[in-house]
Amino acid sequence: MITVDSAGADGTPLPRRIPRSSIRGRLTATLLGFGMVALATCALAPLVGTTPISLTRALDPAIPFEQNVDAQIFFVARLPRVLAGALVGSALAAAGVVFQAMLRNPLATPFTLGVSAGASLGAMLVIVFGGALTFGSFSTVPAASLAGAAAATAVVYWLATRHGHAISTSVLLLAGVTLNSFLSAIIMFVQYLADFAQVYRAARWIMGDLDIGGYDTLIASLPLVIAAFALFAWLPSSLNLLSVDKDAAAARGVDVPRAQRLAFFSASLATSAAVSLAGPIGFVGIVVPHLVRLLVGVDHRIVLPASALFGAAFLVACDLVARTILSPVEIPVGIVTAMIGGPFFLWLLVRKS
């Protein structure tokens, strides 16, 4: 075993500096900090809105629920919305981090590989051709978009692993981008066949909507997101090594094909769940990881959990703006995230050059 003493080439001792940075400390501090931000945002957001409500009245058990408008606004309108925002925001932000590391490209988003296009096509097909199909009290749009996302994921994976178990990231990227274009063309065609109302509904779905009005779809999506995050937990140090060099990672003990598969499927799962719940809300998956990296550095063991927490806070805040700024009209949340994301990227570009 090679151990190195701090002696120079000719044997004379070199000044030794044991680096002080303790990742354990930084990780704890970051998680605490971002965790508090996320918690505070999620706790305060249901209290704010176009209609003033009184928290004491909302939580008053003496008033029957059917007569307590404040409670209904809090529990039926706002709370599910905030929870959905937190779930979707953290899922998209984390998926963004994983895709960026896996594809070795800071400009990758959760939607780069066609998952959200598949989800959109699924939703669109139901909106145009499925009409009023329901399964009990569940609308089929979320289920169909989940199916579409799963199908797109499978197709991209199949294309990228045609020749061997290792995923070639360049082939993956190519397959994903191609599938994106192809699915977008089909979506346009489906919209062309639709009538006005359906086209409008489809366009509106694409802008994102967190107003789920109940806990059913949230509870349905929860296992998927939890599963994705459980898989995410295994990734960060592999992501560090993979994002430096694939072969170097293998030489350092990373099972590269397995890590790539894990990254691809977990991030696709998180994206699928998020998009089927609330539509393809853009920019969260790219703005949040970049912002977080500016604040905490690039070590994925910190960036991944921090992005999940910050993503939750970010989307909840964006939705808050979306539903209050032009009251009583609500802006789709995807527009707010885009309005923030666009200038942010311009600023990043300017800063870098």
Add this chain to the structure above:
Amino acid sequence: MASRTQKLIALVAVALAVFLLGTSLAQSREGGAGPGRIVSLVPAITEMLFAIGAGPQVVAVSSYDEFPAEVKALPKVGALLDPDTERILALRPDLVVVYGSQSDLQTQLERAHLRTFSYRHGGIATTLGTIRDIGVATGHRKESSDLVSSLQARLDAVRDRVKGRTRPRVVLVFERQAGTLREVYASGGVGFLHEMLDVAGGTNVFADVARESVQPSIETLLARAPDVILEVRASGLIEKTGADDADAWSALSSVPAVKNRRVHLLRGDYLVVPGPRLAMATEAFARALHPETFK
């Protein structure tokens, strides 16, 4: 050499011939017999055409036309986004009914020396005015005038019926994601749905919104607390499912409409087409809002 009598008769005959020829020419210039072949891209106007007796003159309709039953047999030539200009021209129409926003199409048709009738979307007054205008354009002035009067009379009758009754606060929903309360679209304070609601004795909770449609959030629906929820759907797939998915509203139990079970689902495309059946639609609204006046 003709006698004076013969000359007189010839003169009268020529004068008569000229006169008859002249009037028949004048008539056709005026369109007195009306355009023989009409193509309509606007379903509302198709209905109007059939209602004023111009049905036999209609040779083609839009892809979305469904009423009256006669249109099912007619060729379809596209709609707002995809009018099939070639097909329209091939049908050699005398009058083409187009949307006001289809400026390219209008230019093309004018170049082919075809008459166009431009449709304007609007409230009740606009709709009635359009019936009158299309009557003039198609040589059915009297029928259209009669139709307008009868519709006006029916609307007035509804107004009288509900006069003096308390006007419930209504949200008029025309679209939402089936089975859920997501993507609810309701009528704003502008447009024929809003006006029909007004005639039928209801107050639109979104009367303050200066647009035809509003997409209210769950919070807004809870805050506005309507007394009645009136859902209108064009016929079609809804009928196939059979299930009345008004259950979705039960989540908003503090809303008076839900508490008092005043959630009504009305089906039929007559409800959403601003045409001759708007009086029928208004009566349907009134029946739902003030059932006691219809005993």
Add this chain to the structure above:
Amino acid sequence: MFLIADRVSYTYNRRTGVEAVKALRDISVGIDRGSFTGVIGPNGCGKTTLLKLLAGVHTPDSGSISLDGRPLPTMSKRYVARRIAVVPQETHPAFEYTVLEMALMGRHPHLGPFQLEGPADLAIAGEALAATGTSHLAERSYMSLSGGEKQRVIIASALTQSPEVLLLDEPTASLDLGYQLEVGLLLRRLNRERSATMVMATHDLNLAASLCDTLVLMRNGRVLASGNTADVLTSAMVRQLYDVEADVRVHELAGHLTVVPLGRLS
């Protein structure tokens, strides 16, 4: 023989068949423990591929690689990584890691799946940086360094793996003369004082002559010759390898063989 490649072949893009390149053709190489082996040959001869196979990064299409008598596939990748480290020719990270973060990545095979680096790991990294003269760069972004500095950081990150075998691919390629000497001395010290087994692929014949006791000469995916440096490094061999006429003799002052190219063979 400690690290053995036994009749290995490897073809890139074998499964796709598109642009398939047969990089190694049925070659056998044996590395003694504690030796310093140089792998020499013209561009495209398969040096880099050989190193990757020896490290277990790729699996040979035929034949096997074994470490200490055990075939690589029988051992976990992490275990192999704790014993063999690679210094690649080029590294282009996708994100702006600091020098310290790059160095600490070498600790990966020693840590459990959820384990974070502790003080011991930090100390090892610190020593590795010091040994390569890059301590002062610890908090700098790796991408902002000069070519030579980057190379030394990569060597440091291989050293933090605390391996018994170090595979180096052109380790002095971007270094100036001074740092070439320093790194060379460092490698020799590691080899002599710590019994580290070194395998170095290089174009620099004089460097190889000064450091290596054993040479493997490769051309077109085959081994042309292997053995003691003194026996193998001859002008006849240089002629065969590079089509270059060269004078090969022991330099009085340097104390080892030197190669002076005289002209290209037509």
